Amino acid sequence: xxxxxxxxxxxxxxxxxxxxxxxxxxxxxxxxxxxxxxxxxxxxxxxxxxxxxxxxxxxxxxxxxxxxxxxxxxxxxxxxxxxxxxxxxxxxxxxxxxxxxxxxxxxxxxxxxxxxxxxxxxxxxxxxxxxxxxxxxxxxxxxxxxxxxxxxxxxxxxxxxxxxxxxxxxxxxxxxxxxxxxxxxxxxxxxx
Numbered sequence: 001x002x003x004x005x006x007x008x009x010x011x012x013x014x015x016x017x018x019x020x021x022x023x024x025x026x027x028x029x030x031x032x033x034x035x036x037x038x039x040x041x042x043x044x045x046x047x048x049x050x051x052x053x054x055x056x057x058x059x060x061x062x063x064x065x066x067x068x069x070x071x072x073x074x075x076x077x078x079x080x081x082x083x084x085x086x087x088x089x090x091x092x093x094x095x096x097x098x099x100x101x102x103x104x105x106x107x108x109x110x111x112x113x114x115x116x117x118x119x120x121x122x123x124x125x126x127x128x129x130x131x132x133x134x135x136x137x138x139x140x141x142x143x144x145x146x147x148x149x150x151x152x153x154x155x156x157x158x159x160x161x162x163x164x165x166x167x168x169x170x171x172x173x174x175x176x177x178x179x180x181x182x183x184x185x186x187x188x189x190x191x192x
Contacts, residue, residue: 058132064110065149069180073129111145133177
C-alpha cells in the first residue's frame, strides 16, 4: 500500500512539474509574445536595429549636450536594474544633502546663465532608483543649455520635448513626463 502511494506521489509530482514548469510558462510566454511583444521583450528602444536601452529604465547622461535624468539610487552601477531600490536617505541625511549639492553644482556649472529654480526631480532619485522620466519642468529647465550647446533654437528643443511627453494615465493619474532616453535619441536624430 505504501509502495503504491509513493508511485502515485512521484507520478503526480512529475505531471505537475511538467504542467507548471514547462507547459504553463510556454503558454504564457506565447500569449505575451503574441499580444504584448514589446513589453515582453523589455520595452527596448532600438537605433539602427541595435537596442540602446529600455523605455522603462533610466540611463546616466552626463554630457551637457544631452538632457539629464534623475539621479540613480542603485548601488555600484547607476541604473542597474538588478539592484533596484531607493536610497532610503531621509531629508536630513548628510549623504543625501551632499548628493543634492553635487548635482546642483553640476547643473549650474553646465549652464551658468540659467538662474531659474532647479526642479526637485533633477537633484533626487526616484523610489526605484531607475526612473527613465523627468517632469516637464525639468525638461524645460534644461532646454536653454541643450539649445545653446547644439546650436538649436529653444523653440525647436521645446517642440522635441512636447513630442516626447507622455500625458497622465487615463487623463487623470500622475503628471505629464518626458522619457529622457527617447528625447536624447530624438536630439541626435534631429537635422537642422
